[in-house]
Structure formats: C-alpha cells, structure tokens
Amino acid sequence: MNNNFIGFFIFLLLSFNGQANEVIDIPITQTLLSEYHAYQQEFKVKKEQAFLKRTVADLLIFQQALIAGGITAKLNYLIVPNLKREFLLLKHGEIVASPRIISEGSVSDDVKLSTAIIKKGNFKKLMYGLKSNQKLMSANNLDDLKELRAVLASGWKYDKEKLTQLGFKHIITTYNYPTIFKLIKHRDIDFTLLDLPSRENMLKYYQGIELAPVPNIIITLPNSRHFMISRNHADSEKVSQALTKGIRILHENGTIKKYYQQAKMYHPRFEQWQEF
Incomplete structure (x- = not known):
C-alpha cells in the first residue's frame, strides 16, 4: 500500500x-x-x-x-x-x-x-515479568513455567482460558492494568501476558517499572x-x-x-x- x-x-x-x-x-x-x-x-x-x-x-x-x-x-x-x-x-x-x-x-x-x-489466529502475546526473575527468564519451555503465578486483567477472558488450557494453575485477575505491573514488582507475581512489543528492545514500562519478555515463547490467542x-x-x-x-x-x-x-x-x- x-x-x-x-x-x-x-x-x-x-x-x-x-x-x-x-x-x-x-x-x-x-x-x-x-x-x-x-x-x-x-x-x-x-x-x-x-x-x-x-x-x-x-x-x-x-x-x-x-x-x-x-x-x-x-x-x-x-x-x-x-x-x-x-x-x-x-x-x-x-x-x-x-x-x-x-x-x-x-x-x-x-x-x-x-x-x-x-x-x-492473528493475535499473539508474550509472557512478561521482571528481568531479575531467573526461573522465569531461563525457561527452556512451558513446562518449566507452569508452577509460576500469573496476573491478568479481569476482562482478558481468553488469555485466562489459554493459560489454563496450557496447564497454568495459579492465575489471579485485576481490573486495573497498572496494577499488573505493581503486582509483579511488589507482590511476588511472576508474569503476565502482554501485546507484542512496539519497541526494538522489547521492554514494557509503567511508572518506572520495567518488564521483559520471556525469550523464545509466544502465545497465540484463538479469538x-x-x-x-x-x-x-x-x-x-x-x-x-x-x-x-x-x-x-x-x-x-x-x-x-x-x-x-x-x-x-x-x-x-x-x-x-x-x-x-
């Protein structure tokens, strides 16, 4: 075009x-x-x-x-x-x-x-968490991650269904998008699902909180x-x-x-x- x-x-x-x-x-x-x-x-x-x-x-x-x-x-x-x-x-x-x-x-x-x-089939997300979370960032496959804790926005119905389908058991929800970052930073939550990054460094930021993607894993949502x-x-x-x-x-x-x-x-x- x-x-x-x-x-x-x-x-x-x-x-x-x-x-x-x-x-x-x-x-x-x-x-x-x-x-x-x-x-x-x-x-x-x-x-x-x-x-x-x-x-x-x-x-x-x-x-x-x-x-x-x-x-x-x-x-x-x-x-x-x-x-x-x-x-x-x-x-x-x-x-x-x-x-x-x-x-x-x-x-x-x-x-x-x-x-x-x-x-x-065209909407994809990455798993995001703190770069310092070694268990999250060093995973070689999904099986290494299934005992970790996830947080999603409450309206992300299909994200939750997808994680549940993949075998994740510890998922909490929040209405407020900024709270996702705060929970990961301060409340021992490991990761969330976020859109593919617009920045070349692939990082996501909110009010000084920086989240990084889990390497080599991409989640396709079916809806x-x-x-x-x-x-x-x-x-x-x-x-x-x-x-x-x-x-x-x-x-x-x-x-x-x-x-x-x-x-x-x-x-x-x-x-x-x-x-x-």
Missing part, C-alpha cells in the same frame, strides 16, 4: 475534529490519550517512522473506519479509568462505541461487536478482536453500519495491516520463536 495513503488519512485525523457539528463521545484512558497526542506530534516529523503502540493503532483504525464509513463527527474524548467503566457506559447507552479492541465472547448482551479488526458498540444508544445502528463499511474498506486497502506492522505486531524476529 502507498505510504501516501496513510499520510492522507493521518492528515484527515489531525484536522477533521474541528470541522463537524456533530459530537461523539469516545471513552479513552488518560494514558492512551497522552500516547495518541505524542504520536500525532511525532508523525508530523517522522511520518510512518513515528513510534506507534498497538493501542494507538487501534484508535487510529477506529477513527479512520468511521471516516471511511461516512461519519465525520467531532470525537470528544471521555476519560475513563478502566475497561469496567467502559462496559458500564456502553451498557447504559451513555457512549455509542469504544476504540478499545476486545475478544469475541467477552461482552454482555447490551454490547455488540464490530466486524473483526484482528482475525482469528478475533473487535471494537465495542452499545445496543442502547440512539446512534448505535448508524455507527455500527459506518464501522462495518469502514473496517471492510481498511482491510481491503491494507491500512489495518500497515498500522499493525508499524506497531510491530507482525515482525519477522518472532518467526523462529516457539508458538503455543
């Missing part, structure tokens, strides 16, 4: 929010909003070489799918603390949709899913990933149709694949890793 195509879409994203009279409230964490603004600024200088996290790529795809589907409303970013709050807002029809991608089968009847953004749409909002059907159309267009023209390549989701360095 021509890089100018992505550049054109980014130009739209940097400019269209001030051009529409209609306003759509979009839930977003403060962390993601800050990362999105940082990407906007870096893109102006580095273009497609700008550092792009997968969650920011999700947001860009959401915005572009709305545009491609015919909606050019101004997006008002509504700060939410976590996924639980997003679910409640969607359930009660206080917001129409969310740019957070989520697994099929992970939502209530009050929420429906968009067309798949990431198709089945697809989707945006969430409320069934109880006045604009639900309009937004659903726009996202369906827009996602189809972005799959066909390669925009979705291009963004996830920029975010290092599809990277040749993982091709020789053991996949489970």
Whole structure:
C-alpha cells in the first residue's frame, strides 16, 4: 500500500475534529490519550517512522473506519479509568462505541461487536515479568513455567482460558492494568501476558517499572478482536453500519495491516520463536 495513503488519512485525523457539528463521545484512558497526542506530534516529523503502540493503532483504525464509513463527527474524548467503566457506559447507552479492541465472547448482551479488526489466529502475546526473575527468564519451555503465578486483567477472558488450557494453575485477575505491573514488582507475581512489543528492545514500562519478555515463547490467542458498540444508544445502528463499511474498506486497502506492522505486531524476529 502507498505510504501516501496513510499520510492522507493521518492528515484527515489531525484536522477533521474541528470541522463537524456533530459530537461523539469516545471513552479513552488518560494514558492512551497522552500516547495518541505524542504520536500525532511525532508523525508530523517522522511520518510512518513515528513510534506507534498497538493501542494507538487501534484508535487510529477506529477513527479512520468511521471516516471511511461516512461519519465525520467531532470525537470528544471521555476519560475513563478502566475497561469496567467502559462496559458500564456502553451498557447504559451513555457512549455509542469504544476504540478499545476486545475478544469475541467477552461482552454482555447490551454490547455488540464490530466486524473483526484482528482475525482469528492473528493475535499473539508474550509472557512478561521482571528481568531479575531467573526461573522465569531461563525457561527452556512451558513446562518449566507452569508452577509460576500469573496476573491478568479481569476482562482478558481468553488469555485466562489459554493459560489454563496450557496447564497454568495459579492465575489471579485485576481490573486495573497498572496494577499488573505493581503486582509483579511488589507482590511476588511472576508474569503476565502482554501485546507484542512496539519497541526494538522489547521492554514494557509503567511508572518506572520495567518488564521483559520471556525469550523464545509466544502465545497465540484463538479469538478475533473487535471494537465495542452499545445496543442502547440512539446512534448505535448508524455507527455500527459506518464501522462495518469502514473496517471492510481498511482491510481491503491494507491500512489495518500497515498500522499493525508499524506497531510491530507482525515482525519477522518472532518467526523462529516457539508458538503455543
């Protein structure tokens, strides 16, 4: 796909929010909003070489799918603390949709899913923990790790099912993503599952806490990933149709694949890793 195509879409994203009279409230964490603004600024200088996290790529795809589907409303970013709050807002029809991608089968009847953004078998994660955890980092295979303790976000249903299927028995959950890092750092939890890294050094950071991937092990989750749409909002059907159309267009023209390549989701360095 021509890089100018992505550049054109980014130009739209940097400019269209001030051009529409209609306003759509979009839930977003403060962390993601800050990362999105940082990407906007870096893109102006580095273009497609700008550092792009997968969650920011999700947001860009959401915005572009709305545009491609015919909606050019101004997006008002509504700060939410976590996924639980997003679910409640969607359930009660206080917001129409969310740019957070989520697994099929992970939502209530009050929420429906968009067309798949990431198709089945294409969503992969790594095991992350402290670099100083020698038992974790020196493992040669999964059998060396099955007695260790894991922490996952409570909404990561398929992550938990996958670890259970693989034989892990000690799994706790938390609603708050930052708490995952704190539990691993301070509470004798060994690892979590996190997205493939965007940084070349493959490390993940939060408030001074650094997590490293377990070498040579990659976990493939069997489910697809989707945006969430409320069934109880006045604009639900309009937004659903726009996202369906827009996602189809972005799959066909390669925009979705291009963004996830920029975010290092599809990277040749993982091709020789053991996949489970």
